[in-house]
Amino acid sequence: YNVAVLPGDGIGPDVVSAALRVLGAAGEAYGLRFAFSHLAFGGAAIDACGHPFPDEVRAAVAGADAVLLGAVGGPKWDALPRERRCETGLLNLRKHLGVYSNLRPVRVFEGLEGLSPLKSEVARGTDLLIVRELTGGIYFGKPSFNTPTEGVSTDRYTRGEVERIARVAFEAARTRSGRVTSVDKANVLDVSQFWRDVVVGVHESSYPDVTLDHLYVDNAAMQLVRDPRQFDVIVTANLFGDILSDLAAVIPGSLGLLPSASLGDGPGLFEPVHGSAPDLAGKGVANPVGTILSAAMMLRHSLDQGEAASAIEAAVQTALEEDPTTDLGGSRGTEAFTEAVLKALP
Amino acid sequence: YNVAVLPGDGIGPDVVSAALRVLGAAGEAYGLRFAFSHLAFGGAAIDACGHPFPDEVRAAVAGADAVLLGAVGGPKWDALPRERRCETGLLNLRKHLGVYSNLRPVRVFEGLEGLSPLKSEVARGTDLLIVRELTGGIYFGKPSFNTPTEGVSTDRYTRGEVERIARVAFEAARTRSGRVTSVDKANVLDVSQFWRDVVVGVHESSYPDVTLDHLYVDNAAMQLVRDPRQFDVIVTANLFGDILSDLAAVIPGSLGLLPSASLGDGPGLFEPVHGSAPDLAGKGVANPVGTILSAAMMLRHSLDQGEAASAIEAAVQTALEEDPTTDLGGSRGTEAFTEAVLKALP
Ligand SMILES: CC(C)[C@H](C(=O)O)[C@@H](O)C(=O)O
Ligand SMILES: CC(C)[C@H](C(=O)O)[C@@H](O)C(=O)O
Numbered sequence: 001y002n003v004a005v006l007p008g009d010g011i012g013p014d015v016v017s018a019a020l021r022v023l024g025a026a027g028e029a030y031g032l033r034f035a036f037s038h039l040a041f042g043g044a045a046i047d048a049c050g051h052p053f054p055d056e057v058r059a060a061v062a063g064a065d066a067v068l069l070g071a072v073g074g075p076k077w078d079a080l081p082r083e084r085r086c087e088t089g090l091l092n093l094r095k096h097l098g099v100y101s102n103l104r105p106v107r108v109f110e111g112l113e114g115l116s117p118l119k120s121e122v123a124r125g126t127d128l129l130i131v132r133e134l135t136g137g138i139y140f141g142k143p144s145f146n147t148p149t150e151g152v153s154t155d156r157y158t159r160g161e162v163e164r165i166a167r168v169a170f171e172a173a174r175t176r177s178g179r180v181t182s183v184d185k186a187n188v189l190d191v192s193q194f195w196r197d198v199v200v201g202v203h204e205s206s207y208p209d210v211t212l213d214h215l216y217v218d219n220a221a222m223q224l225v226r227d228p229r230q231f232d233v234i235v236t237a238n239l240f241g242d243i244l245s246d247l248a249a250v251i252p253g254s255l256g257l258l259p260s261a262s263l264g265d266g267p268g269l270f271e272p273v274h275g276s277a278p279d280l281a282g283k284g285v286a287n288p289v290g291t292i293l294s295a296a297m298m299l300r301h302s303l304d305q306g307e308a309a310s311a312i313e314a315a316v317q318t319a320l321e322e323d324p325t326t327d328l329g330g331s332r333g334t335e336a337f338t339e340a341v342l343k344a345l346p
Numbered sequence: 347y348n349v350a351v352l353p354g355d356g357i358g359p360d361v362v363s364a365a366l367r368v369l370g371a372a373g374e375a376y377g378l379r380f381a382f383s384h385l386a387f388g389g390a391a392i393d394a395c396g397h398p399f400p401d402e403v404r405a406a407v408a409g410a411d412a413v414l415l416g417a418v419g420g421p422k423w424d425a426l427p428r429e430r431r432c433e434t435g436l437l438n439l440r441k442h443l444g445v446y447s448n449l450r451p452v453r454v455f456e457g458l459e460g461l462s463p464l465k466s467e468v469a470r471g472t473d474l475l476i477v478r479e480l481t482g483g484i485y486f487g488k489p490s491f492n493t494p495t496e497g498v499s500t501d502r503y504t505r506g507e508v509e510r511i512a513r514v515a516f517e518a519a520r521t522r523s524g525r526v527t528s529v530d531k532a533n534v535l536d537v538s539q540f541w542r543d544v545v546v547g548v549h550e551s552s553y554p555d556v557t558l559d560h561l562y563v564d565n566a567a568m569q570l571v572r573d574p575r576q577f578d579v580i581v582t583a584n585l586f587g588d589i590l591s592d593l594a595a596v597i598p599g600s601l602g603l604l605p606s607a608s609l610g611d612g613p614g615l616f617e618p619v620h621g622s623a624p625d626l627a628g629k630g631v632a633n634p635v636g637t638i639l640s641a642a643m644m645l646r647h648s649l650d651q652g653e654a655a656s657a658i659e660a661a662v663q664t665a666l667e668e669d670p671t672t673d674l675g676g677s678r679g680t681e682a683f684t685e686a687v688l689k690a691l692p
Contacts, residue, residue, distance in 0.1 A: 087533045117572050122463045144536045151540020153501045187433045190490045194497020218592035225596045226463050246564035250571045
């Protein structure tokens with residue numbers, strides 16, 4: 001398998017190298033061969049060639065089977081004009097790969113409920129999946145401009161865009177507990193009323209076996225904190241998904257634990273949820289769990305190696321139970337924790 | 347003082363009549379005279395005359411010194427077309443009154459931290475104010491439509507709209523701890539970059555004594571749950587404010603405790619944060635605290651009676667400490683709790 005590896009900035013390289021070791025070991029156990037090509041992306045690419053998403057990377061990722069990304073950005077590049085910022089590079093990478101669905105599973109690991117800012121009895125057992133539309137909506141709608149007198153952004157969805165993300169959510173629900181909650185603001189926004197109508201149409205025509213309900217985004221934000229266990233699959237538009245997936249990411253108590261997958265019709269993009277944390281870079285303390293679990297999602301969703309994926313997930317769980325990473329109150333840094341995962345692999 | 351009273355639907359009439367008793371008593375203690383005119387609004391108005399916001403109400407609220415609203419809506423009216431729904435009535439009422447700023451204070455009362463879904467040590471001491479822009483942004487921007495092939499909403503802000511809400515936030519910060527956090531998505535949205543530029547301009551030219559920082563909305567949602575005490579005044583656009591103020595409203599553990607004020611250049615609109623809870627209507631169990639505290643905000647912000655407002659707030663605090671309402675685990679319903687507030691007034 002050809003995997004394009006974009007370590008990125010800050011702790012990105014630390015956590016990516018941990019994940020590559022785990023992928024290598026899982027590959028040996030399950031007879032998989034990987035070719036990893038490392039490429040500069042984000043701030044690292046700006047430093048190297050003035051642009052966060054160089055043409056060379058454009059070509060390489062399109063030809064890969066999957067893309068593994070660390071983290072991008074940092075204060076060093078924050079003052080650049082919008083078109084040369086790391087965030088813009090990331091948005092363009094998503095658009096280029098056509099990864100229209102972002103999957104963000106959020107689980108509270110047994111024994112780690114104490115880390116949550118929520119009361120342990122509220123957090124315990126949380127196991128949900130946010131399906132965020134990733135290449136449409138107000139992130140990309142035109143017109144979009146900013147003059148001295150006004151600012152305008154446009155939130156637009158077409159039928160095809162909503163149908164395909166709805167299908168992703170219903171399919172995911174079939175492999176889980178069979179429930180989808182669609183989140184919108186249909187009581188106020190026309191674009192949300194459209195979203196809701198299309199989701200209902202897909203449900204009725206193709207997924208009557210899945211339970212569908214709808215929540216307004218303000219209420220969804222409340223419910224995620226009041227009682228996250230009520231949710232299984234949540235599907236929502238790009239901006240609402242950005243907010244709700246970060247909100248949900250707080251529940252386990254550490255962003256370092258969380259993986260993500262962004263999927264389309266070509267190569268998928270896999271990255272941890274946390275940021276680049278420049279102050280921790282290279283210190284050997286970054287939590288690699290989110291990236292290792294992202295690599296597992298890559299095996300499952302892009303490379304069709306569900307068994308190897310499950311083995312990695314089980315090994316991470318075992319290693320966390322033995323002794324979590326230092327940021328979670330345990331005693332192991334990046335290296336020692338990664339070794340423990342390797343040891344727990346079959 | 348002329349106060350237009352819109353009890354609305356569900357528990358609206360229950361909590362409004364409690365607040366009117368408290369207002370009456372505070373009026374006697376402080377020598378204030380009120381004339382209350384009761385008007386049907388929301389579902390009650392749809393039932394009476396087919397429209398959630400009848401012309402008669404339009405005229406009455408414009409001529410009042412302030413408007414006190416209970417709660418509107420319920421499943422009974424949810425299937426109506428958008429232009430006749432209760433939500434639309436509410437949006438039109440806001441627009442009609444020109445109440446461009448929505449103030450939502452969120453406090454965790456001492457001794458009631460246990461109600462919060464957050465760990466008590468995370469929730470304890472929370473005391474923040476969300477200032478939400480209420481008559482602009484994507485709620486009202488044109489074009490806005492929904493056809494069989496696409497849905498479109500437009501998020502637009504003009505300089506004047508952002509300047510005036512920024513001023514409200516900076517002024518509020520001066521009466522509190524002197525810090526404002528402006529929330530946007532300026533790394534992606536042009537309308538947010540515009541928002542940020544204007545807020546920075548108002549800060550530099552008129553409020554250099556206030557501390558200003560900026561957060562992206564996804565991060566703000568996370569931080570509100572991780573550590574709500576880091577915030578004092580949060581200012582944000584209409585849609586982000588809708589989401590963040592409901593999210594913050596979860597922290598005290600009951601929506602029933604929270605008041606709101608919506609202010610413009612004319613009469614202000616005061617209402618509790620909770621909904622109409624049709625199943626609890628008329629049972630004598632609705633928590634009147636949010637509405638009583640909204641009436642206190644009315645005294646302070648629209649009628650310039652800060653002393654009477656503070657007396658009501660202190661009386662509510664005393665009554666809550668003695669024995670909270672049944673929904674908070676106490677033993678008192680609407681009536682008994684209201685009596686306790688009356689007794690605690692000077
Ligand atoms: C960095 C930013 C452009 C990005 C987004 O808003 O999509 C980030 O918040 C995310 O969720 O991946
Ligand atoms: C009912 C709805 C239109 C309203 C809004 O979104 O503004 C409500 O959620 C609120 O926050 O007051």
